[in-house]
Amino acid sequence: MRERTPGMKLVFAILIAAALTIPLLVVYGLVSDREGQSQVAQSAIVAGWGGSQTVSGPVIAIPYRVEREQVSVVDGQSITRTSTVREELYLSPESQNIDAELEPDTKKKSIYETVIYTADMSGRAKFVLPADLQPFGIERDQLILDEAELRFGISDPRGLHSAANVTSSGDKMELRPGKGVAASNGSGFYGTLDWDGQTPLDIVWSYGLQGSRSLGVVPRGGQTKITIASPWQHPNFGGSFLPPAPTIGADGFEAVYDVSNLALGQAMVMTQDLGAPVMASGSIYVDETMAEHGVSPGTSMVASVGLTDPVDLYSRIDRSVKYGFLFIGFTFLTYLMFDIVAGARVAAAEYLLTGTGLVLFFVMLLAFAEVIGFALAYLVASAAIIGLLTAYSAAVLGSWTRAKVIGGMLIGLYALLYVLLSLEAWSLMIGSLLLFFALAAVMYATRQIDWSGVGRGEDEEAQPA
Numbered sequence: 001m002r003e004r005t006p007g008m009k010l011v012f013a014i015l016i017a018a019a020l021t022i023p024l025l026v027v028y029g030l031v032s033d034r035e036g037q038s039q040v041a042q043s044a045i046v047a048g049w050g051g052s053q054t055v056s057g058p059v060i061a062i063p064y065r066v067e068r069e070q071v072s073v074v075d076g077q078s079i080t081r082t083s084t085v086r087e088e089l090y091l092s093p094e095s096q097n098i099d100a101e102l103e104p105d106t107k108k109k110s111i112y113e114t115v116i117y118t119a120d121m122s123g124r125a126k127f128v129l130p131a132d133l134q135p136f137g138i139e140r141d142q143l144i145l146d147e148a149e150l151r152f153g154i155s156d157p158r159g160l161h162s163a164a165n166v167t168s169s170g171d172k173m174e175l176r177p178g179k180g181v182a183a184s185n186g187s188g189f190y191g192t193l194d195w196d197g198q199t200p201l202d203i204v205w206s207y208g209l210q211g212s213r214s215l216g217v218v219p220r221g222g223q224t225k226i227t228i229a230s231p232w233q234h235p236n237f238g239g240s241f242l243p244p245a246p247t248i249g250a251d252g253f254e255a256v257y258d259v260s261n262l263a264l265g266q267a268m269v270m271t272q273d274l275g276a277p278v279m280a281s282g283s284i285y286v287d288e289t290m291a292e293h294g295v296s297p298g299t300s301m302v303a304s305v306g307l308t309d310p311v312d313l314y315s316r317i318d319r320s321v322k323y324g325f326l327f328i329g330f331t332f333l334t335y336l337m338f339d340i341v342a343g344a345r346v347a348a349a350e351y352l353l354t355g356t357g358l359v360l361f362f363v364m365l366l367a368f369a370e371v372i373g374f375a376l377a378y379l380v381a382s383a384a385i386i387g388l389l390t391a392y393s394a395a396v397l398g399s400w401t402r403a404k405v406i407g408g409m410l411i412g413l414y415a416l417l418y419v420l421l422s423l424e425a426w427s428l429m430i431g432s433l434l435l436f437f438a439l440a441a442v443m444y445a446t447r448q449i450d451w452s453g454v455g456r457g458e459d460e461e462a463q464p465a
Contacts, residue, residue, distance in 0.1 A: 006340040009336060009339055009340055010336060012348055012351070013332045013335070013336050013351060016332070017325075017329060017332055017351075017355065019352075020328055020352075020355040020356070020358075020359060021325075023356070024321065024324045024325070024362075027321055027362045027363055027366075028318070028322075030363070030366065031314060031317050031321060031362075031366055032318075034314065034370070038112050038314065041109055041110065041112035042113075042114040042213075044109065045107050045108070045114050045116075046107070046114060046212040046213075049107070049158075049210050049212060050116075050156045050158050050209070050210040050211045050212060051159075051211065052155075052211060052212060052213045052214045052215075052216070053119075053154065053155055053156055053159055053209060053215050053216065054153075054154075054215075054216040054218065054302060055152075055153060055154050055155070055209070055216070055217055055218065056180075056181045056188075056218035056300065057151055057153050057180075057181055057188065057218075057220075058093065058123075058151065058152055058166075058205065059092055059093075059150075059151050059181050059220060059273075060091040060127055060148055060149070060151075060193065060201075061088045061089070061091075061149045062088065062089045062090075062091060062129075062144070062147075062148045063087070063088050063089075063143075063144045063147050064086070064088070064089055064138055064142040064143045064144060065086055065087075065144070066087055066137075066138070066142060067082050067083070067084055068082070068083060068084075068085050069081070070082075070083055087271065088271075089136070089143070089269060089270070089271060090269070090270045090271070090272070090273050090274075091127060091129060091268065091269055092221040092266070092268050092269075092270075093126055093127050093203075093220070093221035093222070093224075094126050094127060094128045094200075094221060094222045094223075094268070095126050095221060095223045095224075096123060096126070096220075096221055096223075096224050096225070097123055097124050097125075097226075097227075098121070098122075098123040098217055098224070098225070098226045098227070099120075099121070099122050099123060100119050100120070100121055100215060100217065100226070100227070100228045100229070101119065101229055101230070102117045102119045102215060102228065102232065102305075102307070103117060103118045103119070103230070103231070104116070104117045104230055104231065104232040104307050105117065105118075107212075111370045111371055114213065115212060115213055115308075117211055117212065117215070117230070117307060118161065118208065118209070118210055119209040119210075119215060120206070120208055120209075121206065121207050121209050122205065123205055123206075124204050124205075125202075125203040125205075126201070126203075127200065127201040127203065128201075129197040129198075130268070130269060133269070136267075136269050136271060137271075138271075140197075143197065145196060145197050146194075147192070148192070148195060149179065149190045149191065149193065150166070150173065150191050150192075150193050151179055151188060151189075152166075152181070152188045152189055152205070153180040153181035153185075153187065153188040153218070154180060154188045154189070154209065155185055155187055156187070156211065157177065157180075157187045157188060158210075159209050159210035159211050160189075160207060160208070160209060160210075161208045161209070161210045162207060162208030163207070164189060164205065164206070164207035165205065165206050166191060166204070166205040167203070167204045167205075168191075168194070168195070168201065168202075168203055169201060169202050171194075173191035173193075174191055174192070175189050175190065175191045176189060176190055177189050181218075181274070185276055213307060213308075214236075214238075214305060214306040215228065215305055216239060216304035216305075218274075218277060218300045218303075219241070219257065219259040219264060219301065219302075219303060220264070220266070220274070221261065221268065222260070222268060223258075223259075223260055223261065224257070224258075224259045225257065225258050225259075226255075226256070226257040226259070226303055227257075228254070228257075228303075229252065229253065229255075230252050230253060230305075230307070231252035232252055233249070233250065233252060233253070234307070234308050235248065235305050235306065235307065235308070236305070236306035236307075236308040237255065237305055237306075238305075239301070239304035240277065240301035240302055240303065241257055241259055241263075241302075241303045243255035243256055243303075244256075244258075255305060257303045264301060274299065274300040275299050275300060276299075277299065277300040277302035313370070313373075313374055316374055316421050317365060317366050319421055320365065320417060320421060321362050323420065323431075324358065324359065324362060326413070326417075327358045327361075328358050328359075330413060330438065331354060331355075331358060331406070331410070332351060332355070333442060334405065334406060334409055335351065335354070335396070335406075337442070338397050344396075344397045344398060344399075344402065346396055346397070350396045353392070354389060354396075357385055357388055357389050357392070358385065360385065361382065361384075364377075364380070364385070365378060365381045368380055368381060378414075378418060382410075382414040385410070386407055386411060386414065389406060389407070390403050390404070390407035390410070391403070393406040393407070416430070416434065
């Protein structure tokens with residue numbers, strides 16, 4: 001049988017590498033599936049503890065009466081009636097300080113675990129009712145001050161593990177569940193105020209809160225100072241505001257936010273409560289004309305801190321699978337060089353079996369990482385595959401010397417991949433340089449090969465003795 005040309009050998013290697021895309025995609029889907037199972041398990045772990053918390057308040061809700069025109073159609077004619085309806089005015093504090101002390105812990109179920117925390121929340125707020133409410137379309141005598149309520153928002157009130165303590169101008173308030181602010185999805189607690197609206201109102205409050213993964217605090221009012229501290233060493237700051245100079249060290253972190261009303265773009269008095277915050281990254285649009293007239297722009301802003309795991313297991317495995325083509329390409333390229341330059345004969349089935357072993361590495365990495373951690377799993381899986389393919393290459397290439405080249409290359413690739421996963425910011429540059437030098441080496445090694453001609457062995461046989 002006539003030997004394939006170097007060009008045909010290259011085509012076969014490329015086709016087999018392309019076919020291995022299918023199992024790589026299957027592994028990629030497996031990682032996503034296991035990550036989904038992990039999230040479900042984490043939700044089950046914190047089901048009786050408390051989820052990610054978003055707290056807001058205090059805010060004062062003052063009912064008032066206003067006349068509204070209502071149009072109805074009777075016998076084909078429009079009839080306008082004026083009726084008195086009851087609505088609410090929302091007053092934000094003129095200034096407030098919020099302190100949160102987070103004590104983290106981890107909770108585990110089977111092979112999955114999640115970060116939980118206990119937070120000691122406390123704060124002080126000062127309220128001042130504007131003397132002139134006409135800019136908001138309300139007269140002062142319309143207010144029903146004896147039914148005003150002080151409201152606090154907690155997104156998951158199951159996390160209230162200790163009784164809340166709230167004092168209004170030194171007097172302890174009786175608190176009831178429910179009627180939380182809209183920024184916390186309407187969950188929380190409230191108390192009825194005894195306030196004439198003439199003098200400033202000082203509120204001091206505290207409560208204990210259980211949660212998991214993250215804590216978000218909604219700033220509101222003229223000036224809001226938020227201090228969040230914890231012994232957790234790996235915070236992830238997000239939301240609408242970032243702390244200007246957080247301190248992060250071996251003893252944990254402390255973040256201080258100082259948010260003014262100008263940064264919030266919200267009026268001190270609103271006729272509608274603010275909605276839940278948008279947690280995604282990016283700016284939040286605020287209609288200035290709505291804020292000027294005391295109408296809620298609809299969305300709260302939030303300062304959030306996540307207690308993240310320093311080793312994001314599934315994201316690192318996900319990124320490593322994306323480098324699977326790099327492993328297959330370099331290994332096949334080395335086999336191809338031994339085939340067309342050094343005279344070794346590598347069959348299509350041998351390419352396929354070698355590629356399958358390379359794909360198996362990612363499956364082993366995922367399986368072991370969920371049990372023993374990423375770093376140790378990476379060491380175990382890479383050592384197993386390197387040993388397997390080195391021994392197999394000795395048989396395929398007919399030489400342990402050549403097999404050692406394959407083994408050395410795999411060791412270098414796996415070491416490089418680990419570095420790329422650790423240095424995300426430099427991964428593209430390092431990867432591009434690696435491909436450049438690999439291409440240069442292949443060009444040099446194959447500079448005298450006739451890709452369309454027969455193999456070197458037949459050329460030598462055709463020469464006269």
